[in-house]
Amino acid sequence: MTHEIAVIPGDGIGQEVTPAAVEVLEAIETVDFEFVEGDAGDAVKAETGEALPQETRDIAADADATLFGAAGETAADVILPLREVVGSFANVRPARSYPGLDAVQPDTDIVFIRENTEGVYTGIESEITEGVRTLTRVITEEASRDIAEYGFDYAKRNGYEDVTIAHKANVMRQTDGLFLETAEAVAEERSVPRTDERASGEAASSGLTYDTALMDALAMHLVMTPEEYDVIVCPNLAGDMLSDLSAGLVGGLGLLPSANVGEDNALFEPVHGSAPDIAGEGVANPSAMILSAAMLLEHLGYDEEGEHVRTAVESVLESGPRTPDLGGDAGTTDVTDAVVDEL
Amino acid sequence: MTHEIAVIPGDGIGQEVTPAAVEVLEAIETVDFEFVEGDAGDAVKAETGEALPQETRDIAADADATLFGAAGETAADVILPLREVVGSFANVRPARSYPGLDAVQPDTDIVFIRENTEGVYTGIESEITEGVRTLTRVITEEASRDIAEYGFDYAKRNGYEDVTIAHKANVMRQTDGLFLETAEAVAEERSVPRTDERASGEAASSGLTYDTALMDALAMHLVMTPEEYDVIVCPNLAGDMLSDLSAGLVGGLGLLPSANVGEDNALFEPVHGSAPDIAGEGVANPSAMILSAAMLLEHLGYDEEGEHVRTAVESVLESGPRTPDLGGDAGTTDVTDAVVDEL
Ligand SMILES: CC(C)[C@H](C(=O)O)[C@@H](O)C(=O)O
Numbered sequence: 235m236t237h238e239i240a241v242i243p244g245d246g247i248g249q250e251v252t253p254a255a256v257e258v259l260e261a262i263e264t265v266d267f268e269f270v271e272g273d274a275g276d277a278v279k280a281e282t283g284e285a286l287p288q289e290t291r292d293i294a295a296d297a298d299a300t301l302f303g304a305a306g307e308t309a310a311d312v313i314l315p316l317r318e319v320v321g322s323f324a325n326v327r328p329a330r331s332y333p334g335l336d337a338v339q340p341d342t343d344i345v346f347i348r349e350n351t352e353g354v355y356t357g358i359e360s361e362i363t364e365g366v367r368t369l370t371r372v373i374t375e376e377a378s379r380d381i382a383e384y385g386f387d388y389a390k391r392n393g394y395e396d397v398t399i400a401h402k403a404n405v406m407r408q409t410d411g412l413f414l415e416t417a418e419a420v421a422e423e424r425s426v427p428r429t430d431e432r433a434s435g436e437a438a439s440s441g442l443t444y445d446t447a448l449m450d451a452l453a454m455h456l457v458m459t460p461e462e463y464d465v466i467v468c469p470n471l472a473g474d475m476l477s478d479l480s481a482g483l484v485g486g487l488g489l490l491p492s493a494n495v496g497e498d499n500a501l502f503e504p505v506h507g508s509a510p511d512i513a514g515e516g517v518a519n520p521s522a523m524i525l526s527a528a529m530l531l532e533h534l535g536y537d538e539e540g541e542h543v544r545t546a547v548e549s550v551l552e553s554g555p556r557t558p559d560l561g562g563d564a565g566t567t568d569v570t571d572a573v574v575d576e577l
Numbered sequence: 578m579t580h581e582i583a584v585i586p587g588d589g590i591g592q593e594v595t596p597a598a599v600e601v602l603e604a605i606e607t608v609d610f611e612f613v614e615g616d617a618g619d620a621v622k623a624e625t626g627e628a629l630p631q632e633t634r635d636i637a638a639d640a641d642a643t644l645f646g647a648a649g650e651t652a653a654d655v656i657l658p659l660r661e662v663v664g665s666f667a668n669v670r671p672a673r674s675y676p677g678l679d680a681v682q683p684d685t686d687i688v689f690i691r692e693n694t695e696g697v698y699t700g701i702e703s704e705i706t707e708g709v710r711t712l713t714r715v716i717t718e719e720a721s722r723d724i725a726e727y728g729f730d731y732a733k734r735n736g737y738e739d740v741t742i743a744h745k746a747n748v749m750r751q752t753d754g755l756f757l758e759t760a761e762a763v764a765e766e767r768s769v770p771r772t773d774e775r776a777s778g779e780a781a782s783s784g785l786t787y788d789t790a791l792m793d794a795l796a797m798h799l800v801m802t803p804e805e806y807d808v809i810v811c812p813n814l815a816g817d818m819l820s821d822l823s824a825g826l827v828g829g830l831g832l833l834p835s836a837n838v839g840e841d842n843a844l845f846e847p848v849h850g851s852a853p854d855i856a857g858e859g860v861a862n863p864s865a866m867i868l869s870a871a872m873l874l875e876h877l878g879y880d881e882e883g884e885h886v887r888t889a890v891e892s893v894l895e896s897g898p899r900t901p902d903l904g905g906d907a908g909t910t911d912v913t914d915a916v917v918d919e920l
């Protein structure tokens with residue numbers, strides 16, 4: 235069986251790290267891929283007037299999965315519609331520190347499960363009168379249920395012990411109230427007890443526990459004691475900010491992969507952007523992109539192959555060539571070759 | 578001249594740290610205070626049904642300034658209306674690390690200037706249909722201008738070099754677009770150049786520069802390189818989250834004071850909450866509350882006295898008794914007495 239993968243390198247270092255991920259996927263002998271390339275981003279907008287041409291949308295819609303690099307100024311015009319094209323409701327963002335790398339908090343292993351369709355990302359904005367503008371933040375029970383179910387299932391499937399539901403229901407009482415209440419109902423349906431009930435000795439019918447956290451306090455706790463968190467389910471913008479915060483804890487965006495997961499399609503992208511300051515120099519760190527390809531493998535059911543790729547990246551991060559962002563002087567291809575050699 | 582100060586201890590450790598701050602203010606011989614106490618929080622709600630009785634509102638409205646401790650479950654019901662009562666448009670939150678204290682990032686000295694009236698804090702929420710709720714996020718030119726002017730003036734007055742304007746205008750195009758555009762117009766009116774223009778040698782007519790930052794990327798950079806930031810002007814919820822994040826960098830909420838500043842009234846409060854887990858034990862760290870009193874002194878024009886209090890707290894933090902949150906075993910009164918002795 236051949237898997238059709240849409241490949242959208244985009245702008246800047248997207249052009250450098252995306253081929254690295256493709257090279258790694260091609261090196262996996264047990265899986266057959268067909269890669270179909272599409273354009274998106276600043277460069278294609280300058281040429282055609284459109285940051286995300288219809289052709290690229292179609293390629294992503296028809297593929298089994300998409301690999302996306304990064305876009306520059308047009309990032310939002312590219313990634314937000316692409317997430318819609320693949321029907322993504324969950325943005326999965328693991329933030330892990332790696333042995334041997336300099337990290338603000340070397341004991342971090344957190345997976346953010348970010349709601350990916352609503353919140354303040356609705357685009358519903360108005361100018362009510364001059365100088366007065368509004369944005370309609372939308373929270374639905376359906377999307378809240380989808381993301382919470384995904385989060386609890388993800389935690390269980392991947393052997394995590396605890397789920398934290400992030401919210402600001404003390405201020406956004408109706409909207410985050412609904413988010414929180416729905417997520418807690420999902421916990422109850424799955425018989426997942428609260429962390430403190432577990433701690434006080436109450437029996438748990440699954441190995442999991444859950445807790446809730448105000449997103450502001452959570453930002454502080456993540457900085458001080460990230461080792462206390464496993465899986466964090468959060469509304470859209472909170473997930474955007476808290477996952478970037480956690481990228482800071484583990485040594486920067488160059489290490490964070492992500493998956494935009496839909497019912498029967500998905501898009502994989504590094505959390506980093508197009509990094510115009512280093513684009514074209516061949517020194518971009520391909521780790522986040524290659525780890526995104528590992529997530530793609532797992533998504534297609536190749537758990538073992540995904541694990542191999544991740545282990546290869548980890549071993550290169552620990553003792554292989556390093557790009558300048560990690561204090562080394564290796565190039566993108568040195569790192570990529572080292573990962574392929576490890577496979 | 579006697580200054581009337583409303584004192585609202587609230588719940589939990591608010592009852593312990595607020596008297597500490599009053600004691601410090603009473604020890605300032607050059608300034609006369611009259612303290613008028615008001616109730617607020619969970620306890621008064623349990624008794625009267627109201628978390629913020631009208632009498633307490635009146636006390637705060639009539640005073641020259643208010644000291645507020647903390648509230649428990651009812652925190653939002655207390656602090657949001659109190660901010661309105663004093664007409665606060667700017668929430669000023671310094672996050673500083675202190676010599677000799679364990680901090681994730683010991684080189685942090687940032688002041689958040691958080692918009693304090695709108696954004697997602699409007700309370701305008703609806704249930705559109707079952708399971709679909711909305712919140713109206715409001716951004717006005719007026720409030721954006723007020724906070725940006727306050728931020729630039731604050732930076733200049735306090736000798737800071739750089740102002741960062743936080744936003745998410747790539748997603749919240751109209752609303753944060755207005756926030757960003759207004760703040761940049763304020764920079765231009767004050768002839769404050771962009772940081773990179775300054776760096777490239779362009780003459781600056783003031784000592785200040787400014788930059789803009791996406792709030793997600795900023796969360797990452799704050800974790801990794803907080804020393805690169807001085808004053809950060811931000812929308813309401815972003816300011817809430819980023820300042821708590823930075824509390825994590827400097828060793829926790831026990832150290833962060835804040836001011837809610839209005840045209841002709843103001844309220845001072847620690848960033849921490851009522852900490853029910855340690856309430857009543859006499860071990861709450863009073864530093865954030867005493868530093869809030871220092872901000873109150875400066876607000877009333879007693880810059881020198883404010884500076885004295887701050888220096889006294891710093892010296893106690895460096896080599897005086899420490900409460901358990903800082904690894905010591907001193908109590909609230911030990912720390913308070915040590916600060917008073919230093920004055
Ligand atoms: C580019 C932007 C629209 C996007 C987002 O906010 O989701 C980015 O920050 C991300 O996290 O992928």
Ligand SMILES: CC(C)[C@H](C(=O)O)[C@@H](O)C(=O)O
Pocket residue numbers: 404405450652653656657817848
């Ligand atoms: C209690 C809550 C309403 C408040 C806020 O969100 O402003 C608190 O988090 C703060 O930062 O003072």
